[in-house]
Amino acid sequence: MGKTLAVSPLAPASFPDLPVIDGVRFATTAAGVRYQGRTDVMLAELAPGSTVAGAFTRSATRAAPVLDCQAKIGGASDAGAAILVNSGNANAFTGRGGVTAVEAITAAVAEVCDIPQSRVFTSSTGVIGEPLPHDRITAVLSDLKDQLSPDSISEAAKAIMTTDTFPKGARAEMEIEGKTVSIAGIAKGSGMIAPDMATMLVYIFTDAVVSQPALQAMLSKHTDSTFNCITVDSDTSTSDTLIMAATGASGVDVSENDTFSKALHDLMLNLAHQVVQDGEGATKFVEITVTGAATDTDAKTHALAIANSPLIKTAIAGQDPNWGRVVMAVGKSGAAADRDRLSIRFGDIEVAKDGWRSPNYSEDDAAAHMKGQNIVIGVDVGLGDGKATVWTCDLTHGYIDINADYRS
């Protein structure tokens, strides 16, 4: 990260005005873990009685803080809790030293915040394989504790960024039982993004009352249709972590509430889309919907084969309606397909039908769609009712620039 990246052309116009979540306070500071001249540590303190749920990478080489979170996440406690996140160093593949670092940080946070160590959740994101200088983090904890404020969530969103070109936040507010319930979420992520995992770092807070099992169930269900449906580069992080906390401060129990669940889903999808919109080097936001597959699983397999194909991603970067490459990706995916039943749309334009170029196909119309910033690809496999939608971005010179030089 020796250079400053231009803000993604797909970035939202501004960071949203996130609601204050009663029961959560934030603080950030510049601990100099790796980066200079910017914040790199954030602390979120959760009030006693908060429930906490999470979803994590399934990587076989996942990092020490991920393993530590996974061991703790299901535990019930009326004590408060804390989330400590650093950027710049992932504390991944750091052997015994990585475990020692997590132990040191969680013990220090527990002491400063006066909570059990089992209620301290940490995440680290950044370079893999470098020892984490955890003393730089423990040295700033007292200052962080003193600065805690319910208003600082936007600062927290900035402190957790790595190659992100903009901070990511999303909000939801709703009336339930005559009271206002709020959700605020922040995320980081732009490379090493692939689905089938709880991708990247995401922290979501609500003042609703939600039992831990209900919170976990809701979170896991929506992860499958949001974060697990995006891909930037098919590469899966060793550190992906999604943690959600419900403080209960609103007094409204939403453990079985569909309005809340739907709002949470939409907020998660919003954050997932922002990660794609900050995909390294991205210039196009791409939605791929596969219908007519034998099963939903097959549909997702096809959709991800399309979304991860370097040839399709470069064609989109070149604004080329190269639908032959979509045929290729469906063919290689391994899921059931019949060439002669395949239909393909770019936007509203029917490109191919029944295994051949559509008789009405106009290359000019398709090319016009490809010039837009939002590309929509529809594929009907013609075999059954299975369907899935995934989101990705194009593959450009910007991705090469960023990743051929990340550590220098």
Place this chain on the structure above:
Amino acid sequence: MGKTLAVSPLAPASFPDLPVIDGVRFATTAAGVRYQGRTDVMLAELAPGSTVAGAFTRSATRAAPVLDCQAKIGGASDAGAAILVNSGNANAFTGRGGVTAVEAITAAVAEVCDIPQSRVFTSSTGVIGEPLPHDRITAVLSDLKDQLSPDSISEAAKAIMTTDTFPKGARAEMEIEGKTVSIAGIAKGSGMIAPDMATMLVYIFTDAVVSQPALQAMLSKHTDSTFNCITVDSDTSTSDTLIMAATGASGVDVSENDTFSKALHDLMLNLAHQVVQDGEGATKFVEITVTGAATDTDAKTHALAIANSPLIKTAIAGQDPNWGRVVMAVGKSGAAADRDRLSIRFGDIEVAKDGWRSPNYSEDDAAAHMKGQNIVIGVDVGLGDGKATVWTCDLTHGYIDINADYRS
């Protein structure tokens, strides 16, 4: 293909002097299928008694000529045979029209060469989804027949090129039973290259006597450890075809001969390496060996996860010994791994051992290895005896340049 690509920096110094294979004659011409100012059709005529074997893409959307070859390849016949290949148009996803085109071409070749239509094998390579103007091919068949010559194999290697920057050939000659047996092979391919298939177009000829079942068995076995172990971009063609013919002209039966089998393997590996060396935009040739996996299959899964990772391929392009990304790829591959038993080498340099950076690791030494043209990555998983080696290239701006603009 509106532009001429510079020859790959990894290309061999020159095209090899391929031996004449008694019983095979070649001819090429410029039929104007798509390209202008170059040859784009090649005909190979095989003497009566030749045996023919093949391996083909397993894509669910494979092209009409592939399906036609697969239906014919196992057939026994004492008649001659012919192989007709065009570049510029893949005749893939061309519906009923694609079948009609194959039918028209194979019928015309059969007539011109006076052989059964069941002994005519065709391949088409190039753009997907455009109707193949097969009349341009049938129009030149008489001329091709008149030009057939045993010396024209190097011209054949040129006529089948698409985004290739150099023609690919390999040879083997050996003494068996006091007689000389020869093998000559040609290949094309540089993008849409992924393993687990008989990748690209490859044609191999020998004057040995080999029964059809023995030829097929030998070819299938060696395909698994050669063409199925390379990847340029993880994208699998709809047209991949490997055809081998044994004319028997030498009178030496090698159906059970290990010397011949080994020579054939080496020749296939040579051609496979040349395809990687012509990988679109490639500047580095990368060999990845995984040892210590639970099974050979697991080792190959890990090796391909590394070889197909955009983050690793861009790091190699940037000459960055970013071994943390190797940890990431092993972790995401889905095959068994234990972070704390993992060891990684770049060239002869031990980078990581037992789940942590090696105590002797020198970033300068690793960086020096990465500056070379041949990159060697070794990973030991520490679980068992499974091993695999695969080959790939780096991911550079050149790949984006070529593929964001292929059809223009």
